[in-house]
Amino acid sequence: MSNPLRLLSPDSQAGGAGESDPIHFDPAADAVDELESVSGVHAGYRRAHARGICCRASFLPSGKAAAFTTAPHLQEREIKAIVRFSGSSTDPGLADLLSPAKGMAVQFLLPEGGRTNLVGVTVPVFFARTPQSFMEMLTTLNRTRAGRMSKSEALKNFARHFGESRQSLLALKRLKPPVSYAANLYYCIHAYLLVDDEGRRRPVKFEWIPDAGVQTLSIHEAAAQPDDYLESELRTRLGEQPASFRLSIVLGEEGDPTDDPTKRWPSDRRRIDAGRLVVLEPVDEPAGLVMDPTVIPDGVALSDDPILRFRRDTYAESFKRRSAEH
Template structure:
């Protein structure tokens, strides 16, 4: 079996498993189903230029499109839920091409490989369906894959933010920056809110779309793009493991989100793909990252055909 065929098959299995766990909602993404899209401008500060030739990280401002989202597959999930949030960015380069950066409000993923992710979803489904709650399938999964424990704890205990603009987001995966001399360095990204990290003390009175409504009144909002540099021995292949907090970080630019996009319907149908990269940035050896483009393609095909 070719590697591409195997990737396609596991990607279809992942989407099947998500649908089995969460159900389907015609025309919506299989995850991050409900989101809202904004216009933005990213201004690099030049600090990345010695380390990567990526054009949007040099010196000139570039237009961007941002999608904030609730990660659930249900488009009617309430903003008062204790849930991971998404922050996807599409940078519009001057040559007419795009490059994407996809982040969520937790630092780690819940599986190190696509196959482990299928195991995780099936364990969650088994726990959901179990008549006997003394059979903890997720607990057994964590026992077999102990590095996923911190990610599950973080997702389960995550705070509800006051605003989309007051939480930090991470790209989860490692990427490789290549400089003009061909030197390669592993990096990880995060968006750090300039408004500070502020959690909600009470969300019970919120409307279902409170965070979108709150952001409408708050705009413009801004974030700093922070890059963490890996050192020898830091894993680039395993998104369940965070790098040590003492690794060097550099702030390389600022994004200002200015207004709601006037064409929500168009952008809701688009894909934000973390493997859509430009010269100067390369994917790491993370197998989950490698699979995401095919997973998104399967999801896109199903939602665009109203399955």
């Protein structure tokens, strides 16, 4: 069967594949091509969440998750970490106020070597259920903006996906500009599985709850801020004292969807307070940093969420391109 993603983006075959050409089959490259079409190529930058700031951090696990998982960062030992806060835009020059959601990506440096990443954003759900619908929505957006798709066709395409993207669009609409990167609640969105020492698996989701509380600005206050106010605010804040977050693990129950990042679980699910992340000081970005959310240690497993699994190759593709540029 032909690649459904490829069929959705025939324009990227510009130049024309002749009959003897090999068939191109690279959904991750297609996805990154589409991300690049949103605001052009910004050499050296991530193809999404382009603008950001890295910090040195330390995670102090509470030990309460240890009954559910053998994962080394969720036992009792303190773990060093790198955090990258970001704006979600593909354009590193876009003002903080204009980039819709914010990101917080944490890389835990595991005691026996190796790493694992937890990547969150300020909305609880994603707008696409599958890589195919992600691509269809993004190509529709890009082609409409470039005048290559009529508005009525675009509306038809978006309407087809409205059911899955509705919650995410509502959450984006409700978002107010944050006072600080340190004053947001970040949702890691996807389900994962925690695996205990007897191999039992339990579906979970992760959230970072700010000790500073969620604090927002009015649009007037935000409009008076410099374009990069979130980075300068964080530098000033950390110059005075560390910022911190609790890692909250939401325990899924029978019937909670693990394969659908557009759906939330019921709000009464039991939670474990798994520990506290202390963000210490801004640092230069470490070489080779890729916050791939599928990099997990023993004691954690990936769920059957197709978007989660798709992210591995797209993050690698974005890294390949940006690290070859200056």
